[in-house]
Amino acid sequence: MNNVRTVIQSFLDMPTMGKIFHRPVSENFQIFHKSEKNVLFLFITDLVDSLEYISPILDNTIIKFNELFPNPTDVSNPDDKKREFVDFLREQQHQMHSKIVIIGPTSSGKSYLFNMIKSDQVRQIMNFAKASVITIDNLKFDLWDFELKDNFSLLWSKFIQGSDLVVLLFDLSSYHIRVIEHFLNLQKQESKFSKLLILGNNRDKINKKDLKIVKNALNISDIEEISLVEKGVREKIKLLIARTLNLKKLLPHHFIELFNEAESVENGGNLILAIAKYKELIKISNNYQDFTYISTLKAKVEKIQEEIDEQSELRKQIESKKKFEMPGKIQFTQRVQVQPLPSSKSQIKPPPIEVPKATIKASRTPVVKQETEDLLLFSESDASETVDIDKEDITLHIDEVIPEEKRPTLEQSESESKKNYPKMLQEMIELSGSTLSINLCSQLITELQKTLARPLTDEDLEAAANFFVKHDSL
Ligand SMILES: Nc1nc2c(ncn2[C@@H]2O[C@H](COP(=O)(O)OP(=O)(O)O)[C@@H](O)[C@H]2O)c(=O)[nH]1
Numbered sequence: 001m002n003n004v005r006t007v008i009q010s011f012l013d014m015p016t017m018g019k020i021f022h023r024p025v026s027e028n029f030q031i032f033h034k035s036e037k038n039v040l041f042l043f044i045t046d047l048v049d050s051l052e053y054i055s056p057i058l059d060n061t062i063i064k065f066n067e068l069f070p071n072p073t074d075v076s077n078p079d080d081k082k083r084e085f086v087d088f089l090r091e092q093q094h095q096m097h098s099k100i101v102i103i104g105p106t107s108s109g110k111s112y113l114f115n116m117i118k119s120d121q122v123r124q125i126m127n128f129a130k131a132s133v134i135t136i137d138n139l140k141f142d143l144w145d146f147e148l149k150d151n152f153s154l155l156w157s158k159f160i161q162g163s164d165l166v167v168l169l170f171d172l173s174s175y176h177i178r179v180i181e182h183f184l185n186l187q188k189q190e191s192k193f194s195k196l197l198i199l200g201n202n203r204d205k206i207n208k209k210d211l212k213i214v215k216n217a218l219n220i221s222d223i224e225e226i227s228l229v230e231k232g233v234r235e236k237i238k239l240l241i242a243r244t245l246n247l248k249k250l251l252p253h254h255f256i257e258l259f260n261e262a263e264s265v266e267n268g269g270n271l272i273l274a275i276a277k278y279k280e281l282i283k284i285s286n287n288y289q290d291f292t293y294i295s296t297l298k299a300k301v302e303k304i305q306e307e308i309d310e311q312s313e314l315r316k317q318i319e320s321k322k323k324f325e326m327p328g329k330i331q332f333t334q335r336v337q338v339q340p341l342p343s344s345k346s347q348i349k350p351p352p353i354e355v356p357k358a359t360i361k362a363s364r365t366p367v368v369k370q371e372t373e374d375l376l377l378f379s380e381s382d383a384s385e386t387v388d389i390d391k392e393d394i395t396l397h398i399d400e401v402i403p404e405e406k407r408p409t410l411e412q413s414e415s416e417s418k419k420n421y422p423k424m425l426q427e428m429i430e431l432s433g434s435t436l437s438i439n440l441c442s443q444l445i446t447e448l449q450k451t452l453a454r455p456l457t458d459e460d461l462e463a464a465a466n467f468f469v470k471h472d473s474l
């Protein structure tokens with residue numbers, strides 16, 4: 001894709017309207033592109049296709065696009081028009097008559113294979129071949145079978161020309177190396193840009209040991225052994241073809257179900273779980289290289305994230321209005337916590353005369369004292385005696401909020417702060433076979449801390465992980 005970008009950059013900077021340009025971009029691909037009304041239309045094809053062949057298809061695509069999207073950016077909306085355009089492109093793909101040919105020695109099983117994987121009527125190609133269609137996922141290809149019982153017929157060249165994929169089939173139980181080499185050469189000469197899939201057939205007719213011998217003798221690395229009489233072989237071959245052609249996998253059937261589920265979780269108000277579900281869908285889309293829904297999904301995540309932020313902002317405001325404010329001294333405690341204590345490594349060295357060593361020691365003492373005092377701030381006497389505190393502001397007794405045994409001590413919060421709660425939670429969730437991003441884990445932890453108003457324990461984390469996993473698997 002970087003190559004493509006470099007090649008078309010000058011055309012993007014200074015578009016030349018109405019003319020089709022054509023360039024190879026790598027060993028395997030070439031591009032065809034044309035600009036119209038400030039939109040650049042780009043086809044990436046393998047090296048088999050010619051300009052004459054692609055031009056009308058590209059032009060038709062532009063006409064269709066302009067008809068469906070008078071405003072070009074509308075193409076990113078996932079609606080009926082977008083669907084119609086995608087269907088149109090699939091049809092164009094079929095119009096391009098990508099050609100798959102089956103070659104190989106007589107009686108290797110070619111016609112058997114042809115009949116097994118074809119999905120349309122058969123038409124005759126002159127006197128030497130038959131053709132039909134093979135459908136793989138939603139894509140259609142022309143499929144050709146050679147009819148003459150002659151391994152060295154001159155018509156093989158004509159048969160192979162212009163193919164995108166050559167399937168070479170031979171009989172593992174009976175073959176001649178010379179004949180197989182002849183077919184390999186034909187592919188190289190007549191269709192050097194096509195992909196090649198080599199199938200060793202009649203696997204059922206030979207044993208494991210002989211198979212090893214055959215593979216060594218042939219010295220071809222990529223032989224797929226198959227048996228056409230075996231169950232499930234049709235799907236297996238389709239998969240092999242899709243893999244050899246590097247076809248994009250279709251989104252799994254349950255993708256839409258998952259999408260609806262995420263929406264209902266969102267409507268139900270469980271925003272954090274909804275975000276997790278949408279992110280999962282983005283991950284699937286990326287895995288399948290299907291970007292149909294990506295922009296919608298990303299917009300959803302962004303919207304929910306904003307909602308969550310708004311809610312937590314609102315909660316903060318409400319909380320600050322609540323008559324439960326931290327007394328000033330507690331806030332001071334937190335400041336003391338982050339203050340770096342002077343150390344020998346400290347870059348700021350005290351001036352030798354004004355601040356002698358003894359003074360530093362002396363200045364540290366109150367800090368330590370302050371720490372002990374801070375702990376006492378949670379005591380009942382403090383709540384009533386401290387003058388700074390507006391008594392009316394304290395509507396909750398400290399014992400009701402944080403039971404004595406769970407009150408944070410400085411020591412505790414120091415060791416707790418070393419724990420990476422979000423990471424721990426993420427690991428627990430992953431252990432249960434689910435996933436949640438580290439950001440969302442952080443949010444969950446923040447929520448949990450707000451709700452519990454005390455340092456978190458491992459049990460809290462476990463409960464949160466279980467809660468998430470349970471909801472996630474609904
Ligand atoms: N046992 C066995 N027989 C097969 C297999 N594949 C094809 N055959 C048989 O091999 C014979 C020749 O197949 P055919 O498709 O006519 O070969 P072609 O000349 O290459 O078109 C047919 O009778 C098939 O039934 C296989 O995997 N196992």
Ligand SMILES: [Mg+2]
Nearest residue numbers: 110111146147
């Ligand atoms: Mg045949």
